[in-house]
Amino acid sequence: METITIVLALMFAVVVSGVASRLLPLPIPRPLVQIVLGAFIGLVADWRVTLDPEIFFLLFLPPLLFLDGWRIPREELFRDGKTVIELALGLVVFTVLGMGLFIHWMIPAMPLAVAFALAAVLSPTDPIAVSAIAQRVPIPSRMMHILEGESLLNDASGLVCLRFAIAAALTGTFSPRDAVLDFLWVALGGIAVGTGLTWGVGKVKNWISRRLGEDSGSQILISLLIPFGAYLVAERLHCSGILAAVAAGLTMGFVEGAGQAQALTRIRRATFWDVIQFAANGIIFVLLGEQLPLILARASETVQLTGHHAPWWLAVYVVAINLGLAAIRFLWVWLSLRLTRFMSRDQRASPGWRITAAMSFAGVRGAITLAGVFTLPLAMPDGAAFPARDLAVFLAMGVIITSLLAASIGLPWLLNGLTMPAEPSHQAEEDAARVVAAQAAIAAVERVQHDLAEGRSDVDLYFAAAARIMDGYRQRIETRQGNIEANAAERRSERIERDLRLAALKAERTAIFRMVRKRKLGSELARKLIRELDLLEARYAG
Structure with missing residues (x-):
């Protein structure tokens, strides 16, 4: 009974956070409001949610990563693929190595493998937190597409690095050769599982729908089960469940491109997934706040692991880690943008410092970092406590909160009046698509009209109805094939x-x-x- 009450309280806190973030006069991001509400629940109700790392990972990450992969604009992802890969893979490895060594140097009491694990969970960024921060200062579309693609891939790469770091901490050994081979198996196997399972389920689902009809509820439930199924199958085969969920989402976009689902199913499914995304991300941040009072209460004990006694040393470490992450990200973004421009032989002016700084500030840590740090084992194989786990959790939480605060102040200022390089217009592509669709519609109306009217006495009614429909489509074709000025006037008329x-x-x-x-x-x-x-x-x- 108490567990159900806690779950309902967390969901209610997510609802309240949505209202509170809109009522506040300052542009405070919703994740920060959710953290505060979670801390309030933890203090007032004195509830403590004991999170099992494996269960926490399974419940939250597969659906969120699956949805990101499903909804990401694939064309924009492929267009800026070089930049995305440089940020999502190269930056992750650079961050894990650089920050791992830096954290171990700064806190010698934290074993090197644990420091690498902490750096791995700090490497992924959270575009949802960035969107919440930039609600009043919209992020340029191309920058947002790059951030979305980076987050989609660095979630997987960072958490795969986390897996190896934890294995090294538990076994005390690390072999680069074995790590490379394991990485290939983990990565390629996870991608294969996610892609194959989603494609197979899509084919079976469409086959059943064609023969027995479509049930919207079942279709929606299947879409929810796919990421969990891909994750569990991949983990059973000792592959990456994270990459399986990402690959399942990307494959789902291609499978649904056949357009066999009914319109009502798509509408209901989109609404359902919006709720899942809102609730899952919100509950993660509320849980962060709920855990915060207990972690702060143990700050005096946690700081002793570092060789100090004053709790304010923990704040120093959090600030130092944030500055290190910011410096690494700024340097990598600066090099990445120039390398991409050089390789493409683009003669346009190089991106200014504001674009580089905005991309760096946009590297906010959020739900994935929190979910990852909670997966650190509670104990070693011999039963001893996992070394410096409480310290790693505290530092990760501190980095999340500090990065949110820093970005909520710095990012709107940097984005104010910032313009990205000019985007190609898609208006001609849209007009052409509407013309082709209208021509297909006219052909279908003519065909169905003759089939329905054949042998009937009220043929005139069918011809009149078809004429009204086809006139509307012909008008669309004329306006979309006209000159630019006529099209602009027509679109103004459409807005009116x-x-x-x-x-x-x-x-x-x-x-x-x-x-x-x-x-x-x-x-x-x-x-x-x-x-x-x-x-x-x-x-x-x-």
Whole structure:
């Protein structure tokens, strides 16, 4: 009973955080509000959630990484693939090596393998936290695509490095040759499992839907089970469950490209996954805050591991680690952007210091870092406590909070008025796609019209209905194939029409709710009408 109460309290805290972050006058990111609420719960209710590392990893990481892979714009990811790989792989290895040695030098009491493990969990970035920070100062789209791609891949690479660091800490040995071979098996095996399982499930699901019809609830549940299935199968084969979840998400994007799912299923599934993402990320940060009072209470004991007695030394270490991470990221971003420009022989002006600094500030640590640090084992194989685990957890939490605070102050300032290199316009591509779709629609209407009207006495009704529909599509083709000035005028007209339609839909909805309150309309029929209006509003508002 108490466990259920705690879960409900955490979910309620996530809801409250969404309201509180919008009410606050300052642009305080939602993750910070969730941490504060979690700390409040931990202090007032005196609840302590004991987190099993394996369960924590399984519950939160597969769905979040799967969704990131599913929704990431693949074309933008491939376009900036070199930069993304340099940040997601090269920067991770550079961070693990550099920060691992730096942390061990700064805190000799922390074993080198544990220092590398801490550096590994600190290497992934969290684009969701960045988006929350930049809500009032939007991040340029190309920069956000690079950050999303980096986060998608560095989650996997950082956590794979964590796996090897933990193994070295538990066994006391490390072989570069064995590590390379294990890495290839872990990485390639995880990718193969995620890709193969998702492709197979997609084929079976589509085959059943074609023959037996589609059930939206089952389709949504299958999409939820895929990342967990990929993760568990990969871990059973001693591959990377993280890479399996990422590969499953990327493959899901290709599988769904066939477009066999019903429109209603896609709408419901998108809403369902939005809730999963919001709740999972929120609960992770609330759990961080909930654990914070207990960790701070043990600060006096934790600092003794470092050879000091004053707790403020822990704050010094947190600041030093943040500065080290910032310096490494700034240097790597600076080199990466120039290397990519040199290899592509781009003669345009090199990115300014503000772009480099903004990319560096955007390296905020968040949910993945917290999830990773909680996976550090509680004990060694001989039953002894895992060395410096409490210190590693404290430092990771300190880095998360400090990076959020630093980015919430520095990133909006850097992004204010910042312009990225000009993006190519996709308007011509959109116009061409709309024309092709309209031509296909006209051909389908003509074909179905003749099939339905054949042998009927009311043929004129079918021809009249088809004519009205085809006239609308022909108008779309004419406007999209016109000159640039005509297209611009047509789009202004469309915006005006959209605003008028939204006002009309709002008035319709208000009238229906008024009829329900006056008991002039039944609730079931009202729900049907309101849903139709909501779908139309989503179409025009989108």
